[in-house]
Amino acid sequence: MRRFVNPIQVILVIAIVLLGQLSTLAQKPDSLLYKQLPDYPFVFVSDSIVTSPPVITDSLFDVIARGIRFRVNRTELLQDDPFIPLYNDSLVPWLKKNNLVLREVYVKGAASPEGPYLNNVRLSRERTKRLIEFLSSNLDQPIADRPLNAKCVTEDYAYLVKLMELAGDAEYKQVKYIWESCRGDERLCKKKLMAYNKGKTWKRLLQVYFPTLRQSRVVLWFAVSPKHMPIPSYHFIAKTEMLAIPALPTQISLAEPVPAVEKKYARRHLIAARTNLLHDFAYVPQFGFAPSGNIQLEYYPLTGHYTYNAGFTFSNHRHWSEHKFMQVRDVQLELRRYFKGGGAFIGPYLAAYVEGTKYGIGFSATKGWEGEGGGAGLTLGHTCRLNKKGSLRLELSLSVGAFITRYDPYVWGNPITGFVDGLYYYDYHGSTSQFKERNHQFMWLGPTNAGIHLTYDIIYRKKKEVVR
Incomplete structure (x- = not known):
């Protein structure tokens, strides 16, 4: 027997299907509603x-x-970070001029993997807060009133893998495999990475990539205020110029890779020259003024805490009529560790040094010494900037250690006969056949040097960032 289709049932089915399709469309807004600013790839703007x-x-x-980087184990903002002028002086004025209203904030703070895990938990949370406070204070639109998607990543290995991929790193696949095999366990990943390749890979990652991981980053969504529509004229990325990124939601269409603003590489010091003002204007009791030429050269790596120094001090004062001499040649090598990392090399530091000296010193016709010596010790100092760029710096230092010298005293005239023949003799009264140079020895333990230094960068280099 033939069944007739109930027209009411057909209408109901069609209605249900249409409602489902409308619901699906409502959950997927038109991709044209989200525009990415070409000069600020971390900002989206909606025109409705x-x-x-x-x-x-x-x-x-x-x-x-994009975001702000932090120094090792620190949470305060770096005033010279390039994101600050980009945001304050360029983006925010444009947003205000075109009456854009903040709609949503996506922010993520992280710490680099070195250091204790629990301390990294604290750092990631504090850095997230610092960035939110910065954004809110400069935008004049309280972020507390806006939807906020904040995420704290203790040790961001996923971002590390992404940085290595973008840089074309030779060990990208190995590090990616280790991270994926740990299934999100950051502590296990740290343990495996530190053991991999006998620790060589970990040390390289520490120098090359970890400084980039110490940052809080943000993505912002703005919309035009309803009082000021339509959207201001700005050159958005045309739809025909956009390429879909695999595995991304269809709501957003972006270029791959994201077209970033051309970066100006920051000029970084490579070698600086330093002089000690206390040596330049030295006064020696029983002798008088005895300025000496002294120069130190300091080599700065791109990152880390350590710098390397080589110094030379030279004086050649000869007052024949008064029998006064100050002739010193001193060479010093020094390894410094600045307490603040990140390649800033500013603030307090601790150094270890070694030195070698050759000298001839005379205070009068009967007081003179000639010899060689060497020593080693520690230096505690502090460095601060004297100009905005930081190329000119002032430094205070104090050194303590041991100095050992072997020497011979000398006098004017023959010490045995007492005859003054216009020559200098070693102050020795024994048999000349048994005389050997450097019969005397002296050792000093205590302060060995002090300094008020001026440092100036003489050779620069460009610091290439791992990512743009």
Whole structure:
């Protein structure tokens, strides 16, 4: 028997299907509603009142986010960080001029893997807070009133893998495998990475990539204020110029890789020259003024805490009529460790030094010494900037250690006969056949040097960042 289709049932089915499709469309706003600013790849702008925010996945965030870096084990903002003028002097004025209203904030703070894990937990949280405070204080739109997607990553190995991939690192696949095999366990990943390749890979990652991991990054979504529509004229990325990134939500269409603003590499000091003002204007009791030429050269790596120094001191004062002499040749090598890392090399430091000296010193016709010596010790100092660029610096230092010298005293005239023949003799009264040079020895333990130094950068280099 033939069954007739109930028209009411057909209408209901069609209605249900249409409602489902409308619901699906409502969950996927038109991709044209989200524009990415070409000069600020971390900023999206909507040209209408959009209720559904853009979906920012972790992989997308790692590609487009920008932020502020921090020094090792520190949470305060670096005033010379390039993100600060980019945000304050360029982006914020443009946003205010075009009446854009903040709609949503995506922020992530992280610490680099070195250091204790629990301390890194604290650092990632504090750095996230610092960036949020900075954004809020400069935008004049309280972020507390906006949806906030904040995430703290204790040790961001996923971002480390992304940085290595973007840099074309030769060990990218090995590090990626280790991270994926740990299934998100950061402590286990740290243990495996530190053991891999006998620790050589870990040391290289520490120098090359870890400084980039010490940062808080952000992605922002703005919309035009309803009072000031349509959207201001700005050159957005055309839809035909965009390429979809694999595995990203269809709501957002971006270029791959994201077209970033051309970066100006920061000029970094490579070698600096230093002079000790206390030596330049030295006064020696029983002798008088005895300025000496002294120069130190300090080599700065791009990152880390350590610098390397080589110094030379030279004086050649000869007052024949008064029998006074101050002739010194001193060479010193020094290894410094600045307490603040990140390649800043500013603030307090501790150094270890070794030196070798050759001298001829005379205070009068009966007081003179000639010899050689050497020593080693520690130096505690502090360095501060004298100009905005930091190329001119002032430094205070105090050294303590041991100095050993072997020497011979000398006098004017023959010490045995007492005859003054216009020559200098070693002050020796024994048999000349048994005389040997450097019969005397002296050892000093205590302060060995003090300094008020002026340092100036004489050779620079460009610091290439791992990512743009």
